[in-house]
Amino acid sequence: MENIDLGLVDWSRAQFALTAMYHWVFVPLTLGLAFIVAIMESIYVKTGKEEWKKITLFWMKLFGINFAIGVATGIILEFEFGTNWSNYSWFVGDIFGAPLAIEGIMAFFLESTFIAVMFFGWNKVSKKFHLLSSWLVAFGANLSALWILVANAWMQNPVGMRFNPDTARNEMENFWEVLLSPTAVNKFLHTVTSGYVLAALFVLGVSAWFLLKKREQLFAKRSMVVAATFGLFSTLFLVVTGDESARHIATIQPMKFAAMEALYDGQNNAPLVAIGILELPQDPEHPNPREFAYKIEIPNMLSYMAFLSPRAFVPGINDLINGNPEKEIISYYEKIRRGKLAIQALKNYKSAQKSGDAALEEESLKIFETHYPYFGYGYYDNPDKLIPNVPISFYSFRIMVILGVHFGILFMVILYFLYKRKLEKMKWLLWVSILTVPLAYIASEAGWVLAEVGRQPWVIQDLMPTLSAVSKIDQTSVQITFWLFAAIFTTLLIAEIKIMLTQIKKGPNEGGH
Amino acid sequence: MFENLSYLALQQYWWIIISLLAAILVFLMFVQGGQTLIYTLGKTEMERKIIINALGRKWEFTFTTLVTFGGAFFASFPLFYATSFGGAYWVWMLILFCFIIQAIAYEFRSKPNNFLGSRTYETFLFVNGLLGTILIGTAVATFFTGSEFSINDMNQSTWKNSFRGLELAFDFTNYNTFINLSLGLAVFFLSRTMALLYFINTVAHGNIIERARKQLVREAIPFVVFFLFFVGNLLLMKGFAVDPETKIVSMESYKYLHNLLEMPWLFALFAIGVILVLLGIYRTITCFEVCHDKGIWATGFGIIFTVFSLFLMAGFNHTAFYPSTFDLQSSLTIENASSSQYTLTAMSYVSLLVPFVIAYIWWAWKAINNKKITESEMNEEGHSY
Numbered sequence: 001m002e003n004i005d006l007g008l009v010d011w012s013r014a015q016f017a018l019t020a021m022y023h024w025v026f027v028p029l030t031l032g033l034a035f036i037v038a039i040m041e042s043i044y045v046k047t048g049k050e051e052w053k054k055i056t057l058f059w060m061k062l063f064g065i066n067f068a069i070g071v072a073t074g075i076i077l078e079f080e081f082g083t084n085w086s087n088y089s090w091f092v093g094d095i096f097g098a099p100l101a102i103e104g105i106m107a108f109f110l111e112s113t114f115i116a117v118m119f120f121g122w123n124k125v126s127k128k129f130h131l132l133s134s135w136l137v138a139f140g141a142n143l144s145a146l147w148i149l150v151a152n153a154w155m156q157n158p159v160g161m162r163f164n165p166d167t168a169r170n171e172m173e174n175f176w177e178v179l180l181s182p183t184a185v186n187k188f189l190h191t192v193t194s195g196y197v198l199a200a201l202f203v204l205g206v207s208a209w210f211l212l213k214k215r216e217q218l219f220a221k222r223s224m225v226v227a228a229t230f231g232l233f234s235t236l237f238l239v240v241t242g243d244e245s246a247r248h249i250a251t252i253q254p255m256k257f258a259a260m261e262a263l264y265d266g267q268n269n270a271p272l273v274a275i276g277i278l279e280l281p282q283d284p285e286h287p288n289p290r291e292f293a294y295k296i297e298i299p300n301m302l303s304y305m306a307f308l309s310p311r312a313f314v315p316g317i318n319d320l321i322n323g324n325p326e327k328e329i330i331s332y333y334e335k336i337r338r339g340k341l342a343i344q345a346l347k348n349y350k351s352a353q354k355s356g357d358a359a360l361e362e363e364s365l366k367i368f369e370t371h372y373p374y375f376g377y378g379y380y381d382n383p384d385k386l387i388p389n390v391p392i393s394f395y396s397f398r399i400m401v402i403l404g405v406h407f408g409i410l411f412m413v414i415l416y417f418l419y420k421r422k423l424e425k426m427k428w429l430l431w432v433s434i435l436t437v438p439l440a441y442i443a444s445e446a447g448w449v450l451a452e453v454g455r456q457p458w459v460i461q462d463l464m465p466t467l468s469a470v471s472k473i474d475q476t477s478v479q480i481t482f483w484l485f486a487a488i489f490t491t492l493l494i495a496e497i498k499i500m501l502t503q504i505k506k507g508p509n510e511g512g513h
Numbered sequence: 514m515f516e517n518l519s520y521l522a523l524q525q526y527w528w529i530i531i532s533l534l535a536a537i538l539v540f541l542m543f544v545q546g547g548q549t550l551i552y553t554l555g556k557t558e559m560e561r562k563i564i565i566n567a568l569g570r571k572w573e574f575t576f577t578t579l580v581t582f583g584g585a586f587f588a589s590f591p592l593f594y595a596t597s598f599g600g601a602y603w604v605w606m607l608i609l610f611c612f613i614i615q616a617i618a619y620e621f622r623s624k625p626n627n628f629l630g631s632r633t634y635e636t637f638l639f640v641n642g643l644l645g646t647i648l649i650g651t652a653v654a655t656f657f658t659g660s661e662f663s664i665n666d667m668n669q670s671t672w673k674n675s676f677r678g679l680e681l682a683f684d685f686t687n688y689n690t691f692i693n694l695s696l697g698l699a700v701f702f703l704s705r706t707m708a709l710l711y712f713i714n715t716v717a718h719g720n721i722i723e724r725a726r727k728q729l730v731r732e733a734i735p736f737v738v739f740f741l742f743f744v745g746n747l748l749l750m751k752g753f754a755v756d757p758e759t760k761i762v763s764m765e766s767y768k769y770l771h772n773l774l775e776m777p778w779l780f781a782l783f784a785i786g787v788i789l790v791l792l793g794i795y796r797t798i799t800c801f802e803v804c805h806d807k808g809i810w811a812t813g814f815g816i817i818f819t820v821f822s823l824f825l826m827a828g829f830n831h832t833a834f835y836p837s838t839f840d841l842q843s844s845l846t847i848e849n850a851s852s853s854q855y856t857l858t859a860m861s862y863v864s865l866l867v868p869f870v871i872a873y874i875w876w877a878w879k880a881i882n883n884k885k886i887t888e889s890e891m892n893e894e895g896h897s898y
Contacts, residue, residue, distance in 0.1 A: 065620055072616035076609055078583055086599025090668050093591025094852045101588035102863050104581030109870050112573035113877045119896040120881050168667040171853040350666050471599035481606050492617055495628035502626040
């Protein structure tokens with residue numbers, strides 16, 4: 001642990017981030033489009049109208065193209081926990097492995113089996129069974145997301161486990177606490193609904209293009225009704241879960257919360273910076289900027305967002321580092337001291353076991369258990385290293401929220417003009433719909449950037465820093481695989497976009513291919 | 514119910530599940546084998562399309578089984594996950610690259626404007642079939658021949674060879690490399706053999722079937738040769754034995770032969786497996802007039818039995834399933850590498866879903882394959898690759 005190479009950690013992180021961000025280009029569309037397709041097919045089965053089958057087939061084809069590449073990037077993530085984060089795999093594998101395995105057994109098989117029926121079963125199984133298969137695919141994809149997000153939530157808020165000094169790892173004590181932790185439930189709901197919104201915007205953008213081209217107008221408007229309705233409900237849900245999520249972060253990861261607000265000095269009645277530009281940092285020793293060049297604030301809003309009370313005290317970065325006895329905040333200096341005590345006690349425990357010194361063994365264990373909640377802090381000397389990147393956290397949060405508001409308004413406006421039967425005349429609105437598709441992807445990625453960059457340097461909150469989780473591989477190997485992944489994912493993304501655009505241009509009336 | 518099992522019984526139960534998943538995975542790798550035969554069996558564009566579509570309906574099962582195998586191994590034996598994946602970095606990375614390019618190849622191959630061209634996607638399928646099978650087979654052989662790593666008292670592992678796993682397949686100064694590669698090549702030829710049996714069973718197209726029947730002998734012979742070389746070595750070599758009391762690992766002559774003899778039921782299972790594999794191939798090869806097209810099932814079940822018993826041979830009867838030749842005492846056993854009793858118990862409840870999963874996969878397989886794949890189906894409206 002002492003001689004960890006920072007270059008190796010950074011490259012390993014870069015590789016994981018690259019894979020995760022590419023994976024997340026494809027997954028949200030899969031999550032949402034699966035439901036949209038299932039809804040469309042339900043309308044077909046209910047009404048028996050062939051146009052609805054055509055609509056279903058068109059979107060299903062795009063779903064299939066997108067699904068394959070999501071699978072390709074997903075398998076890499078699973079195995080990268082072992083290849084690049086082997087110490088992590090042992091330290092928390094007892095808890096973290098279970099959701100991954102359950103995902104495979106429970107969800108992924110469901111999804112991939114019934115996808116085969118969905119694509120090849122049209123003339124082989126009954127209409128109703130085909131419809132059931134489409135719903136099972138949607139259900140399977142979302143169930144799959146549940147287990148992965150449970151795993152991620154556990155890293156942000158480790159619960160339901162106990163450290164076993166004999167095996168030197170965390171061991172699960174309560175499966176239900178892991179599964180039903182409020183962080184997990186909230187993360188799941190917020191993340192999958194973000195996928196629904198993205199998919200709805202995708203359908204909206206593609207349909208808007210048909211309207212602008214004056215092609216397939218009925219098909220386009222029908223698709224838009226389904227998508228905008230589904231999207232609007234999802235956005236409402238997204239706002240509620242996002243709000244809930246902010247409160248979780250404020251209590252469980254106060255440093256992430258302070259960083260995403262660029263809040264250095266805590267205060268009562270804290271205002272929310274709705275729009276702000278951070279000043280560029282002058283001092284290379286402290287790369288995080290401390291001042292705003294420009295900001296618009298909403299009074300009391302931050303206190304309200306964090307603790308549901310306009311008067312509540314929101315701790316800033318300085319409060320967390322230096323401590324604030326009045327607010328019962330332990331300083332990072334103290335946490336580092338306790339963390340070092342825990343690390344030393346574990347070492348003493350191990351050597352006492354070897355030498356058979358029962359008294360020292362018992363004493364060390366007691367010290368260890370008292371200070372274990374701060375274990376991870378012991379790997380650091382300088383509390384400044386425990387601050388995440390402030391500008392990235394600050395801006396990614398704002399990008400996500402501002403775009404989210406834009407999406408909600410767009411769905412409402414589209415539904416209004418569809419209802420008024422004027423949509424095809426509103427050229428500017430159609431253009432906005434098309435241009436919003438890339439924004440949906442940006443907002444969605446920004447959410448993950450905030451979640452993952454904002455929690456640094458932790459891979460397991462407070463317990464395991466990212467730098468001690470890494471596999472000890474030579475840096476060059478990781479650099480090579482990073483560039484190989486970058487090249488292959490980029491190539492495949494280009495291929496997918498070209499194929500998608502061609503399929504969209506062909507439109508719903510050209511069956512087969 | 515699982516609460517009443519001992520820790521050891523749970524570890525054994527999970528080793529059985531891992532072994533079963535591995536066995537099913539090897540069977541399903543007929544998809545990989547088929548991907549290397551596209552141009553051998555398909556001489557026209559339509560023939561190749563039929564072959565690719567016959568495989569394309571099944572590739573997700575293989576892929577999903579691989580993902581589940583990885584996840585289940587992580588959950589039940591995390592120390593293996595940490596040691597092997599983090600250690601033999603390059604082997605696992607190569608395997609991963611093979612599978613990324615497979616996942617998109619089917620869906621993208623026949624789509625217009627697909628950027629790389631159909632031939633590139635077919636090459637992706639070929640590379641996946643060639644490297645994927647050989648590397649996975651080679652990696653599994655190290656369960657018997659061992660790798661160079663050590664584990665400290667915090668259970669952190671360090672790989673001791675700077676070639677990061679590539680030494681297991683390319684260090685020809687070490688005899689073990691030949692044993693490893695022989696299993697890799699056996700899996701490769703086996704997957705091709707099974708692919709031929711699968712086509713014979715599923716495709717209704719005269720030329721393809723005729724070529725597949727001719728090709729069968731050419732694949733089955735190298736398979737049998739490499740497999741016998743591997744099994745011969747396995748039964749004669751020293752193995753990694755664990756003392757049940759002290760947990761000390763030592764080398765024991767004829768360890769794997771002893772495992773078979775000391776567990777007669779395993780010996781029976783292994784023998785039945787091998788016989789079924791050969792029977793399926795033999796019956797398909799020999800009846801040219803009234804032709805037998807169900808060989809895939811005998812051979813398929815045979816493969817599942819055989820691989821299953823090989824895995825049990827590696828992990829049961831006080832044997833280290835992931836041995837270290839660098840430091841014997843660092844070797845992984847199902848006891849020292851497993852998850853906690855609590856996690857294994859919780860996971861065991863989830864494992865009760867497995868029969869249900871197998872049942873719906875079976876059903877979907879039947880529903881999609883109830884008619885043989887024909888040329889006319891390729892021209893129908895609907896989804897094809």
